[in-house]
Amino acid sequence: MIDKIHHVGIAVHDLDEALKFYRDTLGLHVHAEDTVEDQGVRAALLTIGDSEIELLEPTSPEANMAKFLERKGEGLHHICFQTEDVDGDLEELKEKGVQLVDQKSRAGLAGMICFLHPKASRSVLVELATPLEMYRG
Amino acid sequence: MGSLNVKKLDHVVIATADLEDALAQWTRNVGLKTDASLNQPLGAGFKVSRLPIGDSFLELVQPVEEKGRFYEQFQERGEGLFSISIEVEDLDAAIEHLRGRDIRVSDPEPSIWPGARVARINQGYTHGVSIQLIERS
Numbered sequence: 001m002i003d004k005i006h007h008v009g010i011a012v013h014d015l016d017e018a019l020k021f022y023r024d025t026l027g028l029h030v031h032a033e034d035t036v037e038d039q040g041v042r043a044a045l046l047t048i049g050d051s052e053i054e055l056l057e058p059t060s061p062e063a064n065m066a067k068f069l070e071r072k073g074e075g076l077h078h079i080c081f082q083t084e085d086v087d088g089d090l091e092e093l094k095e096k097g098v099q100l101v102d103q104k105s106r107a108g109l110a111g112m113i114c115f116l117h118p119k120a121s122r123s124v125l126v127e128l129a130t131p132l133e134m135y136r137g
Numbered sequence: 138m139g140s141l142n143v144k145k146l147d148h149v150v151i152a153t154a155d156l157e158d159a160l161a162q163w164t165r166n167v168g169l170k171t172d173a174s175l176n177q178p179l180g181a182g183f184k185v186s187r188l189p190i191g192d193s194f195l196e197l198v199q200p201v202e203e204k205g206r207f208y209e210q211f212q213e214r215g216e217g218l219f220s221i222s223i224e225v226e227d228l229d230a231a232i233e234h235l236r237g238r239d240i241r242v243s244d245p246e247p248s249i250w251p252g253a254r255v256a257r258i259n260q261g262y263t264h265g266v267s268i269q270l271i272e273r274s
Contacts, residue, residue, distance in 0.1 A: 001168045004191025005146060008221055012264045021262060025238055026223075027140035048223065049145025050192055055264075075265030076218035079149060081167070081190065098166045120166040122159045123216040124151055 001089050006082040006110055006129050007045060007052035011065055012074050015042050015057035022046055022053060034109055041065050043109050054080070054109065078115070080127035086112050087137050089128055111135060141234055142226035147271050148187075148194045152211045152219040156184045156199040163188060169195065177249045183207070210267070220267035228254050228272035242270075 012018040022028050028046035035042045040063025046053045056077060058066035068077060083089050086105045093100060099117035106113060110129035118125045130137075153159035163169050175187035175194060182202035188195045198219070200208040210219070225231040228245050235242045241259035248255045252274035260267055 002190065005149065005193050008146065008149060008218075010264060010266055018264045021264065025141075025235065025240065025262075026143060028143060048143055051146045053146075073265055076221070079195075079218060093166070096165070116166065118217075121162050122151075122153055122155070124218055126167060 001085075001092070002081040002083045002128070004082050005051045006080040006127075006131075007054045008076065009054045009056055009078040009080065009127070010075065011056050011068050011072075011077040013057065013069060015044060015055055018055045018057075019044060022055060028053060032109060035059060036109055039064070039108070045109060078125035078127050080110055080113070080129050082110075083128050083130055084134055085136070086114055086128050086130040090114055105130075105137065112137060141231050144224040144226060146193050147222040147224040147273075148196050149221050150196045150198055150219040150267075151217065152207075152214070153197055153199050153216050156186055156197055159197050159199075160186050160188075163195070163197070177251075179249055220269060222255075222269040222271050225270050225272055228256060228270060231270055231272075232256055245272075 023030055023046060028048055030044050030046050032045040040059050042057045042059055044055045056065055058069065090105060099119045101115035101117055111131035112135050113127055113129040116126040160171060169188040169190060171186045172189045175189060179185045179198065182200060182205055184199040184201055186197045200211050202208065232242050232245065235258065240262045243257045245254045245256045248271060250273065253271055255269050255271045258268045
């Protein structure tokens with residue numbers, strides 16, 4: 001079902017500050033930058049080999065990302081795996097009774113995405129993504 | 138001083154209090170399987186399982202001795218995403234590059250992987266992410 005690590009998500013207080021390290025110091029190329037209003041984040045995706053690093057800054061104090069930062073501080077937030085068929089995978093996961101955050105795929109920075117509940121993988125937040133150019137929904 | 142010459146995301150470390158249960162959940166719910174050919178021991182203080190994905194792998198680690206850096210951080214942070222390992226072309230050049238920018242990096246040391254060497258970037262510079270650099274021969 002999954003092909004590779006699409007990205008690792010990192011929660012940060014200030015995206016521009018974080019870019020100074022990940023883009024300028026590590027030399028990673030920023031290939032997408034966007035604000036996803038319904039998720040309350042401003043995000044940048046940086047290429048690292050065949051995968052990416054996603055930096056996430058909350059856009060408001062009410063955003064989930066802001067609450068995560070308050071609770072745990074900056075750091076690793078989630079891991080996203082690329083799949084050819086996020087909708088098919090979701091159906092399979094529902095049949096198996098796996099705990100989910102999203103019952104249906106939705107548009108995200110990585111394509112059509114969904115999140116599993118951290119209880120499904122011992123406290124790791126897992127995202128599945130089908131990039132739009134692969135998506136057949 | 139050049140750049141860091143990052144090759145790829147080598148692996149992602151996940152800390153767990155129960156390796157058998159974590160492995161069962163990752164296999165059942167996410168579809169990843171452990172690969173015995175990646176079975177480099179981490180040392181006496183750990184139980185470890187590696188799950189290949191694309192050109193990278195996840196490393197599930199359970200500390201079994203109540204001492205050491207990993208155990209102390211695990212006590213503080215609990216289960217979940219723990220660190221990322223980034224493969225670089227030339228570890229000595231990478232360390233020189235980072236130190237030239239006033240970033241604290243540990244001295245290189247041999248890795249558990251035959252022929253490989255590693256160094257850790259001080260977490261004060263990485264926005265809360267524990268980052269290991271690895272050079273594979």
